[in-house]
Amino acid sequence: MLSADDLTVIRRQRAIVDRVSLDLPTGTLTGLIGPNGAGKSTLLHLLSGAMAPDDGRVSLDGRPLAEWPRAALARRRAVLPQASTLSFPFRALDVVLMGRAAHAGVSTGDRDATVALEALRAMDAMHLVDRVYPTMSGGERQRVQLARVLAQIWPEDAEAGAGRVLLLDEPTNTLDLMHQHVLMRFARRLADEGVCVLAVLHDPNLAAQYADRVVVLDKGRVAADGPVAAVMTEATIGDVFGLPVTVARHPTRGTPQIMPA
Amino acid sequence: MTGTLNASLAIDGADTDPAAWMRRREARTRLALVGMAALLAASVLLSVGIGALAIPPLDALSVLSARIGLGALTDHTPVQETVLWSLRLPRALLGILVGAALAVAGAAMQGLFRNPLADPGLIGVSTGAALAAAVVIVVGGALPFGLGMVGRDLLLPLAAFGGGLAVTALVYRIASHDGRTEVATMLLAGIALNAVAGAAIGVLVFISDDQALRDLNFWLLGSLGGVTWDRLLWAAPLMLGPALLALVLARPLNALLFGETEALHLGVDVERTKRLVVVLSSLAVGASVALTGVIGFVGLVVPHLVRLTIGPDHRVLLPASLMLGASLLLLADLLARTLVLPAELPIGILTSCVGGPFFLWLLLRRRGLGLW
Numbered sequence: 213m214l215s216a217d218d219l220t221v222i223r224r225q226r227a228i229v230d231r232v233s234l235d236l237p238t239g240t241l242t243g244l245i246g247p248n249g250a251g252k253s254t255l256l257h258l259l260s261g262a263m264a265p266d267d268g269r270v271s272l273d274g275r276p277l278a279e280w281p282r283a284a285l286a287r288r289r290a291v292l293p294q295a296s297t298l299s300f301p302f303r304a305l306d307v308v309l310m311g312r313a314a315h316a317g318v319s320t321g322d323r324d325a326t327v328a329l330e331a332l333r334a335m336d337a338m339h340l341v342d343r344v345y346p347t348m349s350g351g352e353r354q355r356v357q358l359a360r361v362l363a364q365i366w367p368e369d370a371e372a373g374a375g376r377v378l379l380l381d382e383p384t385n386t387l388d389l390m391h392q393h394v395l396m397r398f399a400r401r402l403a404d405e406g407v408c409v410l411a412v413l414h415d416p417n418l419a420a421q422y423a424d425r426v427v428v429l430d431k432g433r434v435a436a437d438g439p440v441a442a443v444m445t446e447a448t449i450g451d452v453f454g455l456p457v458t459v460a461r462h463p464t465r466g467t468p469q470i471m472p473a
Numbered sequence: 474m475t476g477t478l479n480a481s482l483a484i485d486g487a488d489t490d491p492a493a494w495m496r497r498r499e500a501r502t503r504l505a506l507v508g509m510a511a512l513l514a515a516s517v518l519l520s521v522g523i524g525a526l527a528i529p530p531l532d533a534l535s536v537l538s539a540r541i542g543l544g545a546l547t548d549h550t551p552v553q554e555t556v557l558w559s560l561r562l563p564r565a566l567l568g569i570l571v572g573a574a575l576a577v578a579g580a581a582m583q584g585l586f587r588n589p590l591a592d593p594g595l596i597g598v599s600t601g602a603a604l605a606a607a608v609v610i611v612v613g614g615a616l617p618f619g620l621g622m623v624g625r626d627l628l629l630p631l632a633a634f635g636g637g638l639a640v641t642a643l644v645y646r647i648a649s650h651d652g653r654t655e656v657a658t659m660l661l662a663g664i665a666l667n668a669v670a671g672a673a674i675g676v677l678v679f680i681s682d683d684q685a686l687r688d689l690n691f692w693l694l695g696s697l698g699g700v701t702w703d704r705l706l707w708a709a710p711l712m713l714g715p716a717l718l719a720l721v722l723a724r725p726l727n728a729l730l731f732g733e734t735e736a737l738h739l740g741v742d743v744e745r746t747k748r749l750v751v752v753l754s755s756l757a758v759g760a761s762v763a764l765t766g767v768i769g770f771v772g773l774v775v776p777h778l779v780r781l782t783i784g785p786d787h788r789v790l791l792p793a794s795l796m797l798g799a800s801l802l803l804l805a806d807l808l809a810r811t812l813v814l815p816a817e818l819p820i821g822i823l824t825s826c827v828g829g830p831f832f833l834w835l836l837l838r839r840r841g842l843g844l845w
Contacts, residue, residue, distance in 0.1 A: 282740045282742055286739055296731050
């Protein structure tokens with residue numbers, strides 16, 4: 213379980229993350245939504261350990277992130293960025309193998325290769341294996357990146373059963389409609405497999421369709437936090453985003469869907 | 474977890490076998506590395522064998538064998554032994570060290586800056602060394618009664634090494650803040666300090682007399698000539714040590730290519746990697762420049778040649794650059810000292826002469842692909 217306790221980040225005398233506390237249990241997909249500038253990306257960086265809070269702390273399985281050895285943390289926690297640029301002609305397989313960087317000394321080259329191929333297969337991306345990464349489309353890249361993060365937190369035999377965390381930083385931003393849903397389905401599946409997944413999303417409807425729980429961030433604070441149906445209300449969404457909305461039901465899934473009133 | 478995923482998703486591209494593709498690729502990489510090692514061995518033999526006095530490979534081996542106490546293998550002559558042992562061998566070793574140091578530093582810099590156009594000189598080490606050397610040459614040459622010449626042989630490389638490190642330290646200092654180093658700032662600070670040091674060299678050139686000008690010019694264009702064993706033994710650890718240590722940075726450098734945050738998430742100690750790349754590169758390049766002057770284009774072009782043949786993975790890019798850089802510098806030096814016998818061309822002219830057009834060709838070939 214990933215726990216954030218009273219996180220605060222202050223920049224230019226303004227709290228951009230303001231006393232945020234969150235518990236993210238394994239096996240759940242949490243959607244983090246909020247207007248631009250709400251502090252979503254900052255919060256994600258705090259949760260990943262890439263950034264240290266000015267106050268408060270983040271712990272993974274009860275142990276503060278700062279006390280985790282870098283490599284051990286990287287084997288348990290991966291982050292899928294918005295989009296990854298690369299100006300050198302690495303193949304998709306090389307990119308996935310980069311996810312194994314923190315396994316040096318724990319794993320062998322052969323095992324790394326096996327895991328990388330397994331991860332590509334799991335992401336339905338085996339056909340991309342020898343493609344040159346910078347020449348691939350946005351959807352293909354994101355799929356390879358997902359295989360990369362999967363290979364990164366692939367459990368070693370000794371660590372099997374340990375809680376794993378996947379953070380997604382606006383992962384659907386550069387993707388077309390179909391690929392957005394392909395990606396979210398993979399995220400959903402990982403959560404069902406026991407991974408703790410947190411996705412920063414721009415589109416509340418994506419969160420509504422795939423998440424177990426939605427956290428709404430506004431001006432650095434948690435404005436709402438709970439099951440999808442409880443959070444996705446006209447009052448909460450309309451208030452936070454400053455836009456009057458109507459909540460309808462998805463005709464086949466029954467999940468709340470937001471549209472401007 | 475994978476069990477269910479595997480079962481539920483079809484495998485695309487069943488006609489290809491990724492594992493076999495991986496094995497083929499590994500075999501190709503090994504072959505390329507062996508080829509580069511062979512090229513290096515051949516370059517050494519050519520380099521020690523060709524010159525005013527020819528020393529065939531067997532005689533060269535014979536001299537070495539005699540020198541390490543195993544006895545002569547052929548009836549090589551004493552003159553061959555002297556020429557090989559006192560002149561060609563130290564020169565060849567210097568070529569290997571400098572070529573390896575420049576190429577590895579270049580590859581590491583390109584990785585650090587995530588920019589295929591980076592060059593080891595970017596962090597100011599070459600220009601800093603050149604400026605310090607120019608001060609020694611010009612100011613020393615202006616002292617009366619040749620006083621400046623006393624101890625110049627010793628002072629010049631020391632000053633150059635110190636100057637290179639000093640400018641790099643300044644660049645690094647400017648770019649570091651709150652325990653973090655901004656790579657973009659480092660690049661810009663490097664450009665600015667290179668410009669200032671270049672201007673200072675210009676001033677020194679302007680005020681120097683004819684002799685100093687000739688010395689300075691020769692030094693600025695580089696030469697492997699005049700190396701001695703004791704000087705080589707001093708500088709060798711400074712060049713080879715960092716070049717070999719840099720090989721350990723392969724995985725962190727791979728991760729850095731995606732950006733610092735991504736590298737952090739992959740478990741890389743980003744700040745330490747940056748610091749190590751800068752320290753190791755400046756030591757290796759500083760020591761190289763101190764002994765040979767400024768030799769351009771090797772650090773820029775060699776990593777590109779390797780990427781073209783083996784690919785961009787630093788785990789092979791770094792060792793392959795090391796070997797190819799050594800080979801190419803040996804061959805360039807061979808040309809430099811034989812093309813205009815009995816005179817000698819500055820090697821920097823040759824490397825830029827060949828490297829410049831080659832790089833242009835590379836640019837034109839890759840134009841529009843946006844790929845390196």
